[in-house]
Structure formats: structure tokens, C-alpha cells
Amino acid sequence: MIESRWWHPVAAAQDLREQPLGVRVLGRELVLWRDRAERVHAFDDRCPHRGAKLSLGRVHGQELQCGYHGWRFDTAGRCTAIPALVGFEPPASSAVGRHAVASAHGMLWVGLDGVQAAPHRLAGVPAREVVCGPFDVGTAAPRVVENFLDMAHFGFVHEGFLGDRLRAEVPDYEVTLSHDGRPLAPHYRAWQPQASATAGEGAWVDYRYEVLSPFAALLHKCAQDSARAPAEAYALWCCPTDEECTRVWFTLFTSDTATPDDALRTFQQAIFAQDRPIIESQRPRRLPLAGGEAASAAALLSAAYRRYLKEMGISYGVC
Ligand code: FES
Numbered sequence: 008m009i010e011s012r013w014w015h016p017v018a019a020a021q022d023l024r025e026q027p028l029g030v031r032v033l034g035r036e037l038v039l040w041r042d043r044a045e046r047v048h049a050f051d052d053r054c055p056h057r058g059a060k061l062s063l064g065r066v067h068g069q070e071l072q073c074g075y076h077g078w079r080f081d082t083a084g085r086c087t088a089i090p091a092l093v094g095f096e097p098p099a100s101s102a103v104g105r106h107a108v109a110s111a112h113g114m115l116w117v118g119l120d121g122v123q124a125a126p127h128r129l130a131g132v133p134a135r136e137v138v139c140g141p142f143d144v145g146t147a148a149p150r151v152v153e154n155f156l157d158m159a160h161f162g163f164v165h166e167g168f169l170g171d172r173l174r175a176e177v178p179d180y181e182v183t184l185s186h187d188g189r190p191l192a193p194h195y196r197a198w199q200p201q202a203s204a205t206a207g208e209g210a211w212v213d214y215r216y217e218v219l220s221p222f223a224a225l226l227h228k229c230a231q232d233s234a235r236a237p238a239e240a241y242a243l244w245c246c247p248t249d250e251e252c253t254r255v256w257f258t259l260f261t262s263d264t265a266t267p268d269d270a271l272r273t274f275q276q277a278i279f280a281q282d283r284p285i286i287e288s289q290r291p292r293r294l295p296l297a298g299g300e301a302a303s304a305a306a307l308l309s310a311a312y313r314r315y316l317k318e319m320g321i322s323y324g325v326c
């Protein structure tokens with residue numbers, strides 16, 4: 008499966024503490040754990056002894072210990088001790104599978120099968136990063152990404168915040184492709200009654216949309232009166248936990264240094280709570296690349312995203 012060759016976001020870095028953390032990606036269960044030196048490791052969340060979840064165990068210095076019979080595994084996944092057999096040297100076959108892990112933009116990422124390159128590292132975004140989420144959503148990851156790229160819903164789903172139903176028209180905009188074929192909408196202008204957590208009044212806001220990968224996208228927002236509004240960018244990170252279930256985070260990048268993290272998160276949570284029932288109601292839950300939905304000239308960016316998924320050979324979460 009081509010999707011398993013990319014990096015996937017699996018947890019906010021701040022959510023992994025002393026306890027091992029079970030996560031799910033592409034229907035596979037993994038356990039994340041931090042060793043004493045704060046390095047993060049990702050193993051299959053299944054003990055090779057009797058199949059118990061290692062995420063129910065605990066960290067023991069530089070080792071992860073299963074909670075069932077106490078077998079211990081080092082950072083390479085090798086079994087180092089079997090408490091019931093004192094002095095026994097466990098064979099190599101008692102090892103647990105491990106995966107590549109990386110950290111970027113407040114998130115922990117895993118690479119499953121021979122992952123290439125590195126996870127997203129964004130340039131040109133404001134320095135302050137605030138991670139919001141996770142949000143578990145009962146739909147396929149491409150549905151969540153397409154909603155993030157959709158301009159025509161602001162006046163209806165986010166009325167009073169990101170749009171106004173009396174000003175629902177989507178002005179013309181252009182879609183281009185990055186050098187590696189990712190869709191971009193470099194200039195999109197929208198009227199927004201309350202564009203951000205700190206916006207006190209309506210404003211024209213310039214948007215720049217960019218698809219980062221099949222399951223991630225970035226949005227830059229710049230109010231026309233930029234002297235009074237902070238520069239902001241939002242990254243959408245979707246983890247396809249299963250074909251029709253997605254775990255979602257946002258990293259908010261902002262030049263606002265005054266508003267507390269929680270106030271920024273509350274705004275983003277409120278906006279996403281408006282999107283969620285709509286995107287969970289869409290049928291089919293998988294994004295229909297083969298057709299069957301009515302096209303709209305206002306959805307150029309969606310159309311480009313769908314073409315991009317086809318070209319990338321995506322088969323997970325689409326139909
Ligand atoms: S199942 Fe893990 S030690 Fe027995």
C-alpha cells in the first residue's frame with residue numbers, strides 16, 4: 008500500500024509522557040514511548056509473547072516492559088529479559104517490530120514501511136506553534152482534507168465567524184501546481200465576520216491554500232489590515248486511522264504572542280465542531296474519485312486535489 012510509505016502524524020508531542028501511548032494508523036496499532044533520554048520510539052503494539060498490548064505496560068529506563076508477564080524490550084525492539092526465566096537469554100525471534108519516528112511542528116510522526124524523505128517541515132510560517140487536537144472524525148481522511156480546502160461552505164457552516172450567507176459568492180481564483188505536483192490556490196480573498204480568536208470585527212482576509220501531501224494541507228491567512236491582525240497559518244494533519252476514520256490535529260502558527268494557547272485552541276475547536284457533523288454526514292464516507300458527485304466551478308481546488316490523489320495512486324479512504 009503506497010500510503011504506508013509516508014510519514015503519518017500519530018500524536019501531539021505534548022501528549023506522550025512517561026506512560027506508553029497506543030496509537031493507530033492505516034488500521035495498524037503502534038505504541039509510542041519515551042526513553043529516559045526523552046527519545047521517542049514506535050513499536051508494534053503487540054507483545055511477541057502472548058499478543059498483549061505493550062501500551063498497557065510501562066517504561067523501565069531505556070526499556071519498554073510488557074504489562075502481562077513483564078518481558079522487556081530495548082530501543083531496538085530486542086527482548087532483553089523474561090522475568091519468569093532468570094538468566095535465560097531471549098532469542099532474536101522474541102523481538103518486537105519497530106518503526107521510524109520523527110518530530111515536527113509539535114507532532115510525532117511515524118514511518119511504517121521504508122519511509123522516504125522526512126515529515127513536513129514548513130518554512131515561511133509564523134514562529135509560534137500551538138497544536139490543537141486530536142479530533143476523532145468518522146470519515147475518510149481525504150474528506151477532511153477536501154473540507155479544509157473548500158471555500159464555499161464558510162457562509163453556511165461557519166456563519167458569523169468565517170463567512171456570511173448573504174455574501175456566499177466564491178470569487179474567481181486560480182489553482183496552480185507546486186514543482187512536485189501539489190495543488191495550490193495562491194490568492195483567495197474572503198469576507199470574514201470573525202476570522203480568528205482575536206478578530207474584533209469583520210475583515211477581508213487573503214488566503215493561500217496549499218496541499219502538503221495526500222492527507223495534509225496548509226492555509227495562510229492574512230487580514231487586509233495586517234497592522235491590526237496577526238499573521239496566521241493553519242496546518243491540517245490527518246492520520247488515517249482506518250479507511251473511514253481519521254484522527255485530526257491542527258498546528259496553528261501565529262505572530263500573536265499575547266493570546267493564551269487555550270484561547271487559540273478554543274476558537275479552532277469551535278470552528279472544527281461546526282465542520283464535523285457535516286463531514287461525518289457525507290456519503291460515501293470515502294472520497295469518490297471515480298465520480299458520482301455534482302461538479303461546481305467554485306470547487307476548482309477540490310477538483311485539483313482529487314486529480315492529485317489519483318495521480319499519486321491513493322487507494323486508502325477513496326472510492
Ligand atoms: S504477553 Fe507480553 S510478556 Fe507475556
Ligand SMILES: [Fe+2]
Pocket residue numbers: 154160164165282
Ligand atoms: Fe470548515
